[in-house]
Amino acid sequence: MIQVGIIGAGRIGQVHMKSVASGVPNAVIRSLADPMISAQAEQMAKGFGIEHICGDYHEILEDPCIDAVLVCSPTDIHAKISVEAIRAGKHVFCEKPVDHELTKIDFVEEALKASPKKLKYQVGFNRRYDHNFRALRQAVLEGKVGDVQFIRVSSRDPQPPHAGFIASSGGLFLDMMIHDLDMIRYLSGSEVEEVFAQGAVLIDPEIGAAGDVDTATVSARMTNGALALIDNSRKAVYGYDQRAEVFGSKGCVQNANDLPSTMVLSTVDGVTAEKPLWFFLERYMASYQAEVRAFIDSIEQDTETEVGIFDGRRTIQIALACKKSLAENRPVRVDEIKA
Ligand SMILES: NC(=O)c1ccc[n+]([C@@H]2O[C@H](COP(=O)([O-])OP(=O)(O)OC[C@H]3O[C@@H](n4cnc5c(N)ncnc54)[C@H](O)[C@@H]3O)[C@@H](O)[C@H]2O)c1
Numbered sequence: 001m002i003q004v005g006i007i008g009a010g011r012i013g014q015v016h017m018k019s020v021a022s023g024v025p026n027a028v029i030r031s032l033a034d035p036m037i038s039a040q041a042e043q044m045a046k047g048f049g050i051e052h053i054c055g056d057y058h059e060i061l062e063d064p065c066i067d068a069v070l071v072c073s074p075t076d077i078h079a080k081i082s083v084e085a086i087r088a089g090k091h092v093f094c095e096k097p098v099d100h101e102l103t104k105i106d107f108v109e110e111a112l113k114a115s116p117k118k119l120k121y122q123v124g125f126n127r128r129y130d131h132n133f134r135a136l137r138q139a140v141l142e143g144k145v146g147d148v149q150f151i152r153v154s155s156r157d158p159q160p161p162h163a164g165f166i167a168s169s170g171g172l173f174l175d176m177m178i179h180d181l182d183m184i185r186y187l188s189g190s191e192v193e194e195v196f197a198q199g200a201v202l203i204d205p206e207i208g209a210a211g212d213v214d215t216a217t218v219s220a221r222m223t224n225g226a227l228a229l230i231d232n233s234r235k236a237v238y239g240y241d242q243r244a245e246v247f248g249s250k251g252c253v254q255n256a257n258d259l260p261s262t263m264v265l266s267t268v269d270g271v272t273a274e275k276p277l278w279f280f281l282e283r284y285m286a287s288y289q290a291e292v293r294a295f296i297d298s299i300e301q302d303t304e305t306e307v308g309i310f311d312g313r314r315t316i317q318i319a320l321a322c323k324k325s326l327a328e329n330r331p332v333r334v335d336e337i338k339a
Pocket of ligand 1: 007008009010011012013033034035036037038055057072073074075077095096097124125126175280
């Protein structure tokens with residue numbers, strides 16, 4: 001049984017608390033750390049029988065019974081906590097993004113290399129574990145679409161975050177599109193070589209005032225020659241829109257949104273179906289559980305994690321290239337971005 005400590009009990013910390021407690025049979029949550037834990041999170045933790053609840057995550061790192069930590073704190077301390085956890089000999093699951101700066105991600109990579117114990121490190125790109133996106137990847141792997149020529153990812157949130165969130169999140173490319181940048185790598189099985197980003201403020205002028213865009217497209221060239229196109233919006237009025245398509249020499253695969261039900265109402269006025277599931281907490285719960293299950297299995301079975309520190313670093317490098325492309329209004333090669 002793998003003993004787990006969770007660091008950070010906000011939105012995603014609570015998701016992982018629920019996932020591990022209810023659906024990861026070979027793991028048990030021993031401790032939870034959050035210096036500003038909410039009454040709701042504390043109640044949930046007690047409900048799941050978590051024995052140790054503390055404010056300082058170092059208590060988790062110093063506990064010899066803990067095998068692995070899930071880093072669910074704000075992004076700006078992910079890399080710091082990761083390095084400390086690795087030095088304490090813990091396996092680490094770190095929420096995305098690992099950091100906004102390549103240098104800090106390099107510290108994590110160096111700590112992993114220097115560790116005398118072979119440790120697992122996984123980054124929270126949960127969409128790789130979603131049933132719809134995994135089905136596309138499987139079709140590509142089985143050669144059903146032939147040589148991949150074109151990938152399209154549409155990723156649109158139902159509502160924008162408040163503008164105050166923008167600065168700490170790193171903005172649309174580093175916080176939101178990062179999932180889609182990883183997705184085109186995952187679906188194509190190839191790396192992003194060059195990007196051209198365009199962006200606009202069409203939804204909330206306060207997001208623009210905070211120095212970010214709320215609407216963006218990125219056109220990418222992959223190293224295997226395929227082309228990719230991502231579109232992001234911070235506000236789709238009909239709900240969380242999460243779709244992708246892979247087109248190749250033998251055909252094309254695409255997925256659709258998950259709906260609360262498949263009911264279709266047909267009347268004299270027209271035909272209507274349900275809107276997509278509201279947001280990530282509704283849409284991706286199963287994938288959050290699946291990714292943590294895979295992490296725990298990789299520890300137990302001593303296998304490589306599917307999404308490691310390399311992926312965490314590479315996606316940030318691509319996101320920074322997108323930011324540069326938007327700022328300079330030109331295509332940017334990913335290898336232009338250095339630590
Ligand atoms: N994979 C996904 O789909 C997904 C979804 C949401 C958030 N995230 C990522 O998860 C991270 C957290 O996001 P969130 O939405 O849960 O934020 P949040 O603000 O809801 O929660 C963060 C929590 O961390 C706590 N915290 C602050 N400093 C801490 C410390 N030193 N030690 C322990 N806990 C500390 C805060 O008190 C808070 O409870 C972010 O990096 C975000 O990008 C990923």
